[in-house]
Amino acid sequence: MTNQIEKTIELNAPIDRVWRALTNHEEFGEWFRVKMNGPFVPGEEASGQILHPGYEHLTWRATIKQMEKPHLFSFTWNPYGIDPDVDYSKETLTLVEFRLRPIPTGMHLTITESGFDKVPSGRRAEAFRMNDMGWTQQVQNIKAYVEH
Template sequence: MSDRIEKRIALRAPVERVWRALTDPVEFGQWFRVKLDDPFVPGQAVRGHITHPGYEHLKWEATVVAMEAPRLFSFTWHPYAVDPQVDYGAETPTLVEFRLTPAPEGTALTIVESGFDAVPAHRREEAMRMNDGGWTQQTGNIRAHVES
């Protein structure tokens, strides 16, 4: 089993537009379906609540690793942390990276989530499967957001 999920998408929007959609907490929340309480600041945690139907009871938390405008935004989080009765804090988080490069049509966006080998074995396969599907959905969400 691979340690990573990778998605690539060509967006008909300038790099600066995609960067704003990724790093502005209000815009990020609109397409990612989360209401954030904090701005994105390297080295700091960002918290909020998921707004995706059926998951509204869940908290969302990530720690920003890098913001290198306008090419790299990354954070760590606990993948598929959906049981509110479980404290995932002892687990090693995965790393999510959004890499932007100019492309003829606008922006090439690559999303990589890596580090699944450190997710506890009893939930690793499900976390990868669910996040793989989630990133497929999120690529469509960001496309609709920046191309509208």
């Protein structure tokens, strides 16, 4: 198993549109399926209610790391921490990075989640598998959102 997940997609949308979809908390929530509680601020926690069917009882939490307009947005979070009876607060978080670069037809988006080697071994494989599937869906979600 590798330490990171990487997904890439070409988006037929201007960079400002894609940047806003990534970094405006309301727009992010639309395609990511989370009702966000407030704006993204580097160094602060962002949270919201997950709206994805079957996960509505969970709160999405991440710490915003970088917002380097218009090329890099990143946060740390606890990958696939979905058991409400487990305290994940002592675990090392993974880093999620959204990198944008212009291409002739719009934007090239690369999403990388790294740090799975630090996830506790008992849940590492499942967290990796579930997040890998999740990012596969999320790249399609953002594509549909920004190209709509």
